[in-house]
Amino acid sequence: MSAAHVRPGVAAGHPATAAAGVEILEEGGSAGDAAVAAALASCVAETVMTGLLGGGHAIYLDADTGTVRTLDCFCAVPGLGAEPRRAELVHLEVPFGAEHVEYAVGPASCAVPGVPAGLDALWQAHGRLPWARLVEPALRLARHGVTMPPAHAACLEMLAPVLTLGGGDAIYAPGGTLVQAGDLLEQPGLALALESLAQEGAAGAYAGTIAASLLALSDERGGLLTPDDLACYAASWGAPLEGEWLSRRFLCRAGLSRVHDALRALPRLAALPASARLVALVNALDGAAGPGTHTTNLVTVDGDGSACVLTTSLGLGSGDYLPGLDLLLNSMLGEADLITGPLAPGERMESMMAPSLVLDDEGLVLALGAAGGTRLRTALVTVAAGMLDEGLPPQEAVDRPRVHPGPDAVNAEPGADEDGLAELEARGRIVRRWPELHHYFGGVSLVGRSGMAGDPRRSGLALAADPPR
Numbered sequence: 001m002s003a004a005h006v007r008p009g010v011a012a013g014h015p016a017t018a019a020a021g022v023e024i025l026e027e028g029g030s031a032g033d034a035a036v037a038a039a040l041a042s043c044v045a046e047t048v049m050t051g052l053l054g055g056g057h058a059i060y061l062d063a064d065t066g067t068v069r070t071l072d073c074f075c076a077v078p079g080l081g082a083e084p085r086r087a088e089l090v091h092l093e094v095p096f097g098a099e100h101v102e103y104a105v106g107p108a109s110c111a112v113p114g115v116p117a118g119l120d121a122l123w124q125a126h127g128r129l130p131w132a133r134l135v136e137p138a139l140r141l142a143r144h145g146v147t148m149p150p151a152h153a154a155c156l157e158m159l160a161p162v163l164t165l166g167g168g169d170a171i172y173a174p175g176g177t178l179v180q181a182g183d184l185l186e187q188p189g190l191a192l193a194l195e196s197l198a199q200e201g202a203a204g205a206y207a208g209t210i211a212a213s214l215l216a217l218s219d220e221r222g223g224l225l226t227p228d229d230l231a232c233y234a235a236s237w238g239a240p241l242e243g244e245w246l247s248r249r250f251l252c253r254a255g256l257s258r259v260h261d262a263l264r265a266l267p268r269l270a271a272l273p274a275s276a277r278l279v280a281l282v283n284a285l286d287g288a289a290g291p292g293t294h295t296t297n298l299v300t301v302d303g304d305g306s307a308c309v310l311t312t313s314l315g316l317g318s319g320d321y322l323p324g325l326d327l328l329l330n331s332m333l334g335e336a337d338l339i340t341g342p343l344a345p346g347e348r349m350e351s352m353m354a355p356s357l358v359l360d361d362e363g364l365v366l367a368l369g370a371a372g373g374t375r376l377r378t379a380l381v382t383v384a385a386g387m388l389d390e391g392l393p394p395q396e397a398v399d400r401p402r403v404h405p406g407p408d409a410v411n412a413e414p415g416a417d418e419d420g421l422a423e424l425e426a427r428g429r430i431v432r433r434w435p436e437l438h439h440y441f442g443g444v445s446l447v448g449r450s451g452m453a454g455d456p457r458r459s460g461l462a463l464a465a466d467p468p469r
Contacts, residue, residue, distance in 0.1 A: 006305060006364050011445035011452045011462035012038055012298040013371060016045040016146050018454065018463045020137035021300050024129065028468035032060065032126030033134055034300035035308040036119045040138035040197075042296055042312070043115070044190050045146045047171075047328065048155045048163065049296040049313070049371065049458070052193065052205070053214070054330045055114040056312035057253055057353040059240060060126065061364060063305035068357060070253045072348060073118020073235040075111035075332040079345035081228035088222055089334050090319070092161055104334030105162055105319045107223035111332040111349060112233050113205065113214075115312055120202030121235040122308065135198040142190035149459030151439055153181040159294070163328070165319030171326060189326030206230040213322045217329070221320060224333075232346060240357075246388050248365060252356035256338070257377045258287075259354045266381070269389045278403055278420030281385070282429075285378050286405045295353070295371035296458070301447045303467065307367040309355035311376075337374055352376055358388065358448075365449055371458065372442025378404040379442030379455075387450065394446060394453035394462075402441040405429075413437055 010021035021038030029037070035058070043052045055075035061068050090106035123131055148156070156163060156172055156179060163172050171187055172179055179185055196209035204210050211230050218225040240251040243260045252259050265284040269277045295313035315331035322329075332338060338350045354376060355369040368384060370376035379402060386397035401413035403421075409430040412421055414437070421431050434440070443458030454460025 005362065005449040006301050006447060007452070007464050008301050008303045009447050009452050009462060009464040010034060010038055010298065010300050011447050011454050011460065012042065013049060013296040013443050013445065013454070013458040013460045014042060014045040014149060014152070015461040016141055017042040017298060018461045021298065022463045022465045023137055024134065025300070025302055025465035026468055027129065029129045029302070030126050031300040031302040031306040031308045032122045033129050034302065035298065035310050036123050036127065037134040037137050038298045038300060039115070039119055039310055039312060040135055040194070041141055042298065044138050044141040044187065046152065046296045047187065048152050048159060049294050051314045051317070051328050051330070052115055053113040053327050054312050054314035055111070055332065055351070056118055056310060057351060057355055058118065058122065058308060058310040059252065059355040059357055060122070061307040061357055061367070062126065063363070068240050068251050070238045070240050071118055071121055071235060072238060073114035073121065074351045074353070075114055075330055075349050076229065076233055077343045077345050077347050077349060078110070078112050078224040078226060078229045080226055080232055082226045087224060087333055103162070103316050103331070104336070105316060105331045107218060107221035107318055107320050107329065109318045109331040109334035110218065110223050110225060110320070110329040112225065112229045113330060114233065114235060116197070116202040116205035117233055117235040121237070125237070126306070131201055132198045135194055139191060139194045139198065142187060142194055145184040145186040148179050148181055148183050148185045150181040151457060151459035153179065155294070155439055159316065162316055162319045167321050168319070168328070187326045189324050193322070193325040193327055206233060210322070210325065210327065213325055217320060217322055229345070248388070249359045250356065251359065252354045255353065256350050257352045257354040259356065259377055259380060262377060262381045266385060269385055270391065274417040275419035275423055278417045279423055281382060282403055282405050282410055282424060285381060295373060295376065297355070297369035297371045297443065297445050299367045299369060299445050299447045301364070301367060305364060307357065307364055307447070309357065309367050309369040311353040311355050311369050311371065354380055356380065358384070366446060367448065368444060368446035370442045370444045375404050375440065375442040378402060379444050383444045383446065387448070394448065394451040398444050398446070398453040398455050401437070404441055411440070413441055
């Protein structure tokens with residue numbers, strides 16, 4: 001399968017994340033190598049969105065064979081080898097744009113992390129460069145600090161009640177003042193964590209330096225993690241969910257996002273007036289829940305045409321940091337939107353994540369994914385339809401105002417078609433008009449035939465890669 005029409009590059013939620021992936025591509029690394037390096041960099045540069053002790057999902061196109069596989073490295077339910085006990089969670093109310101949302105955090109909200117195992121699985125299956133080389137860009141960021149972009153600073157301001165717990169104030173509010181846009185975010189402990197990961201491999205997170213610290217903290221503070229949880233965790237490859245859309249193959253993972261359901265419900269938009277397009281999108285996307293996990297997404301495409309889309313998250317973060325390593329624990333057990341039934345130790349938790357690929361007879365058309373918890377489906381479908389149905393350039397499709405139907409109101413960014421919003425109100429819908437583009441509405445990153453794009457709502461960036469040196 002050929003994807004010669006797609007220029008190699010990386011799109012991600014932070015300029016430093018994208019630069020790390022491009023560095024690896026230009027050294028001859030594969031899309032898998034670039035995704036590993038970029039993801040590790042995101043665990044330094046995007047710690048208000050993700051982290052090494054979180055979980056994720058990926059989709060990978062191998063251009064040599066034409067095969068597409070999904071990778072599940074999401075968090076698992078802890079408690080293997082231990083007597084069942086009730087998790088003691090800490091409940092907080094966090095301002096989320098126009099809403100105040102209750103979250104549950106604390107050490108008992110931490111599920112079994114999957115990101116290290118997932119990155120190792122990507123590298124084992126599709127890597128070319130040495131593992132330690134892929135850690136280097138993230139390690140440089142950890143040693144020297146990384147600039148905080150505006151969208152991340154705005155997110156930090158909202159999440160400060162959690163991120164400044166458990167010693168996090170030394171990272172995010174040194175001297176008593178929150179890190180601002182343009183300031184250097186310094187996390188020296190992450191350098192030690194990454195050094196251990198470079199030396200021990202990803203196994204260090206399950207049976208080495210990081211694992212020992214994680215289990216000790218969990219035991220000390222009443223968490224649920226056990227040695228068996230870490231020993232038994234494994235990332236798993238699977239088959240994607242595939243459907244036809246606009247005479248192309250649309251492949252993503254099954255899960256809570258229900259992207260395929262939204263695409264099937266969506267009429268052709270290109271010939272509709274702007275107001276009707278808005279109403280049609282809202283109708284197709286109806287049924288979403290409220291605010292959910294804080295996530296990031298990255299896309300890598302290499303010179304051979306292989307592509308990887310990887311979405312990762314810590315949830316909100318538990319508010320607990322590994323001493324000396326500056327690693328924030330995930331809070332997936334406190335994410336109500338992800339708990340759809342009884343939780344059994346060892347089982348994977350549910351996820352909204354929907355890394356996606358669009359293919360035709362000539363190969364890769366578009367690789368894209370979105371961050372944003374319950375809003376990521378809205379972000380992904382809106383951008384994909386804008387590009388592949390309406391013919392918008394990639395960055396224009398990402399930048400245009402989004403409208404997300406929540407459980408209580410339709411949320412609209414400024415610039416959304418007012419006639420369409422008035423039509424929704426005439427039908428009895430409550431419309432909440434937001435004053436600015438906001439990270440609430442998700443963050444899309446994409447690489448495709450018509451170009452690549454990052455999302456300004458997350459201070460994202462897309463960078464093309466030059467041929468390997």
